[in-house]
Amino acid sequence: xxxxxxxxxxxxxxxxxxxxxxxxxxxxxxxxxxxxxxxxxxxxxxxxxxxxxxxxxxxxxxxxxxxxxxxxxxxxxxxxxxxxxxxxxxxxxxxxxxxxxxxxxxxxxxxxxxxxxxxxxxxxxxxxxxxxxxxxxxxxxxxxxxxxxxxxxxxxxxxxxxxxxxxxxxxxxxxxxxxxxxxxxxxxxxxxxxxxxxxxxxxxxxxxxxxxxxxxxxxxxxxxxxxxxxxxxxxxxxxxxxxxxxxxxxxxxxxxxxxxxxxxxxxxxxxxxxxxxxxxxxxxxxxxxxxxxxxxxxxxxxxxxxxxxxxxxxxxxxxxxxxxxxxxxxxxxxxxxxxxxxxxxxxxxxxxxxxxxxxxxxxxxxxxxxxxxxxxxxxxxxxxxxxxxxxxxxxxxxxxx
Amino acid sequence: xxxxxxxxxxxxxxxxxxxxxxxxxxxxxxxxxxxxxxxxxxxxxxxxxxxxxxxxxxxxxxxxxxxxxxxxxxxxxxxxxxxxxxxxxxxxxxxxxxxxxxxxxxxxxxxxxxxxxxxxxxxxxxxxxxxxxxxxxxxxxxxxxxxxxxxxxxxxxxxxxxxxxxxxxxxxxxxxxxxxxxxxxxxxxxxxxxxxxxxxxxxxxxxxxxxxxxxxxxxxxxxxxxxxxxxxxxxxxxxxxxxxxxxxxxxxxxxxxxxxxxxxxxxxxxxxxxxxxxxxxxxxxxxxxxxxxxxxxxxxxxxxxxxxxxxxxxxxxxxxxxxxxxxxxxxxxxxxxxxxxxxxxxxxxxxxxxxxxxxxxxxxxxxxxxxxxxxxxxxxxxxxxxxxxxxxxxxxxxxxx
Numbered sequence: 001x002x003x004x005x006x007x008x009x010x011x012x013x014x015x016x017x018x019x020x021x022x023x024x025x026x027x028x029x030x031x032x033x034x035x036x037x038x039x040x041x042x043x044x045x046x047x048x049x050x051x052x053x054x055x056x057x058x059x060x061x062x063x064x065x066x067x068x069x070x071x072x073x074x075x076x077x078x079x080x081x082x083x084x085x086x087x088x089x090x091x092x093x094x095x096x097x098x099x100x101x102x103x104x105x106x107x108x109x110x111x112x113x114x115x116x117x118x119x120x121x122x123x124x125x126x127x128x129x130x131x132x133x134x135x136x137x138x139x140x141x142x143x144x145x146x147x148x149x150x151x152x153x154x155x156x157x158x159x160x161x162x163x164x165x166x167x168x169x170x171x172x173x174x175x176x177x178x179x180x181x182x183x184x185x186x187x188x189x190x191x192x193x194x195x196x197x198x199x200x201x202x203x204x205x206x207x208x209x210x211x212x213x214x215x216x217x218x219x220x221x222x223x224x225x226x227x228x229x230x231x232x233x234x235x236x237x238x239x240x241x242x243x244x245x246x247x248x249x250x251x252x253x254x255x256x257x258x259x260x261x262x263x264x265x266x267x268x269x270x271x272x273x274x275x276x277x278x279x280x281x282x283x284x285x286x287x288x289x290x291x292x293x294x295x296x297x298x299x300x301x302x303x304x305x306x307x308x309x310x311x312x313x314x315x316x317x318x319x320x321x322x323x324x325x326x327x328x329x330x331x332x333x334x335x336x337x338x339x340x341x342x343x344x345x346x347x348x349x350x351x352x353x354x355x356x357x358x359x360x361x362x363x364x365x366x367x368x369x370x371x372x373x374x375x376x377x378x379x380x381x382x383x384x385x386x387x388x389x390x391x392x393x394x395x396x397x398x399x400x401x
Numbered sequence: 402x403x404x405x406x407x408x409x410x411x412x413x414x415x416x417x418x419x420x421x422x423x424x425x426x427x428x429x430x431x432x433x434x435x436x437x438x439x440x441x442x443x444x445x446x447x448x449x450x451x452x453x454x455x456x457x458x459x460x461x462x463x464x465x466x467x468x469x470x471x472x473x474x475x476x477x478x479x480x481x482x483x484x485x486x487x488x489x490x491x492x493x494x495x496x497x498x499x500x501x502x503x504x505x506x507x508x509x510x511x512x513x514x515x516x517x518x519x520x521x522x523x524x525x526x527x528x529x530x531x532x533x534x535x536x537x538x539x540x541x542x543x544x545x546x547x548x549x550x551x552x553x554x555x556x557x558x559x560x561x562x563x564x565x566x567x568x569x570x571x572x573x574x575x576x577x578x579x580x581x582x583x584x585x586x587x588x589x590x591x592x593x594x595x596x597x598x599x600x601x602x603x604x605x606x607x608x609x610x611x612x613x614x615x616x617x618x619x620x621x622x623x624x625x626x627x628x629x630x631x632x633x634x635x636x637x638x639x640x641x642x643x644x645x646x647x648x649x650x651x652x653x654x655x656x657x658x659x660x661x662x663x664x665x666x667x668x669x670x671x672x673x674x675x676x677x678x679x680x681x682x683x684x685x686x687x688x689x690x691x692x693x694x695x696x697x698x699x700x701x702x703x704x705x706x707x708x709x710x711x712x713x714x715x716x717x718x719x720x721x722x723x724x725x726x727x728x729x730x731x732x733x734x735x736x737x738x739x740x741x742x743x744x745x746x747x748x749x750x751x752x753x754x755x756x757x758x759x760x761x762x763x764x765x766x767x768x769x770x771x772x773x774x775x776x777x778x779x780x781x782x783x784x785x786x787x788x789x790x791x792x793x794x795x796x797x798x799x800x801x802x
Binding site for chain 1: 468472553682683684688692695701703704705757767792793
């Protein structure tokens with residue numbers, strides 16, 4: 001694995017010592033390394049924080065940073081006696097789990113985008129090669145209080161993504177999360193469930209059978225907190241940042257005006273991951289958050305698995321054929337020019353069929369600049385959509401049948 | 402009225418002589434005036450087109466323009482003998498209608514944005530002051546093949562817009578058009594129906610009673626073709642540009658992937674009018690066009706009448722209170738900061754509640770530049786949302802209750 005066992009244990013300890021997303025701890029571990037940073041904390045608890053050691057690596061600290069570090073040490077000191085990585089790792093062994101740490105080839109480097117808030121390690125039950133799994137992935141998230149419409153869409157999206165080899169990432173909650181995992185399990189089972197508590201705790205209990213099915217079918221349960229940990233409200237919120245970082249894109253299927261899925265979407269946007277939102281009836285409050293994301297420009301409108309793959313940059317030629325055949329009859333009748341750039345399409349639509357139009361006339365009809373029209377006409381001519389006749393342009397025949 | 406009767410008759414003749422949206426005729430009328438342009442056509446039919454007269458006003462014509470003008474004259478010559486403005490105006494009188502021409506105080510100047518493709522005149526049945534009516538207006542359009550969801554949304558939007566004093570503009574078709582007019586009629590009746598055929602012809606016949614109700618309740622039926630004219634396919638398409646130009650914004654409630662409502666949306670976009678699309682279930686092909694407009698960035702997501710008014714720039718303080726009270730309970734619980742600029746909101750969301758964060762830290766948490774964060778914090782401080790403490794910033798109390 002190429003990672004020292006001491007580092008593994010130190011990181012397991014950190015994951016028990018601090019709450020997820022603790023950036024002060026993250027900076028300390030980045031500066032000193034996980035093991036030495038733990039040693040620094042132990043000394044700090046005994047003798048007070050050695051700020052000079054930190055400043056040697058970090059540069060001068062402002063007063064606010066010093067105070068923040070001091071308060072953090074106090075907080076950690078309270079929990080240090082309860083940390084028992086041996087016990088936690090033994091629990092993990094008992095369920096056949098794996099502890100992944102950065103440097104392990106199976107570590108999903110996408111999480112490094114979280115910077116100082118990246119997890120120290122991942123407690124994994126099931127298929128442990130998360131690096132490979134998340135290479136082609138999309139987070140599919142949404143409300144617990146989902147409608148049957150939302151659950152159906154989540155199931156279908158996960159089904160479509162799985163059949164295109166895209167791994168689904170979601171939480172373990174009722175509603176959209178569960179529907180997405182069910183859709184993936186129904187197809188090939190390899191889905192990634194990110195839990196807010198320990199991977200040995202099925203939470204919520206009603207999803208226990210689904211979580212077992214995920215593990216049994218080749219998927220993974222993942223958490224940044226040790227085995228035995230309880231899922232708390234703040235851990236749920238921090239868990240959302242992991243889901244956002246793990247997926248190449250995040251899609252919100254249904255979400256109320258304010259909800260956890262909305263926070264996942266904003267985490268993804270902050271990480272510069274593409275965000276998609278599935279529209280729904282405006283009369284459904286379960287879709288109000290999705291519509292809000294669309295209105296505010298945070299999310300792009302997505303309506304099927306192919307559009308999610310496009311969003312995530314995962315349209316691979318080798319995989320598209322089968323999935324695109326699944327699209328509706330209406331889409332199947334789409335003309336070839338539907339894939340064109342909007343400006344080019346507008347120029348194409350503006351082209352007269354018979355009487356040639358001058359360049360500036362085409363531009364004005366299309367509502368584009370003369371320069372844009374010139375470029376678009378060049379492209380259209382190359383593809384046989386436009387034809388120059390005398391001083392003007394006409395649309396070519398092949399587009400009109 | 403301040404418009405010479407000769408101009409009225411000439412424009413009535415032009416509206417019968419050429420098909421809607423004939424830009425060659427539009428340029429000729431703009432250059433010579435409606436009456437003289439008609440004289441020019443009569444001479445052209447007898448003696449061939451007097452290109453010199455046109456060039457004196459227009460500047461030199463290129464060969465393509467000369468040929469185009471020649472062909473237009475041929476086309477008009479064929480129809481000239483059948484033009485009988487006296488008969489058409491008498492039919493209009495019989496139904497108590499009004500012919501509006503540019504220069505009339507009641508002329509809706511918004512249509513002038515169509516340039517050479519603006520209508521020569523409007524044949525109106527019902528309330529003739531379209532200029533005043535369209536001052537505060539929104540086009541609500543969509544498919545004939547609407548679902549009950551779409552019809553309900555169109556009805557509710559039109560109801561909400563009407564109660565805020567915003568005039569609804571739509572076609573006279575079954576489905577979304579009819580539902581929108583019904584919603585407006587149910588509220589105050591003053592809605593604008595733009596027809597593709599003559600205003601004395603109820604088309605489709607099944608909407609005859611609705612069209613009568615519109616006129617009876619103070620609304621208007623409008624067409625750019627004379628009384629007695631048949632609605633043809635091309636007139637339906639051209640009618641869409643009138644709807645797009647008449648509304649301050651255009652909202653598509655339901656539309657299939659390709660449909661007339663999509664063309665109206667694109668006309669509106671070309672006229673730089675804001676375009677809205679109402680989302681719906683992704684499983685409904687009747688919403689596929691709306692989702693396409695959202696995906697392609699042509700339209701903004703709108704879910705209720707208040708959002709349509711915002712889109713159209715018609716949020717007037719004096720009128721909002723009553724309508725906003727109609728919004729859902731969920732929206733009523735929205736925090737005051739929901740109206741903030743997205744950058745400012747992100748900075749606000751990133752502000753710590755207790756431990757002050759330095760400017761660059763706030764910027765990084767919010768995912769904005771330091772300059773943006775500085776500006777946003779200034780605004781937030783002014784409004785009492787943010788507070789400077791030492792070298793850092795915290796969120797103020799008033800936003801958290």
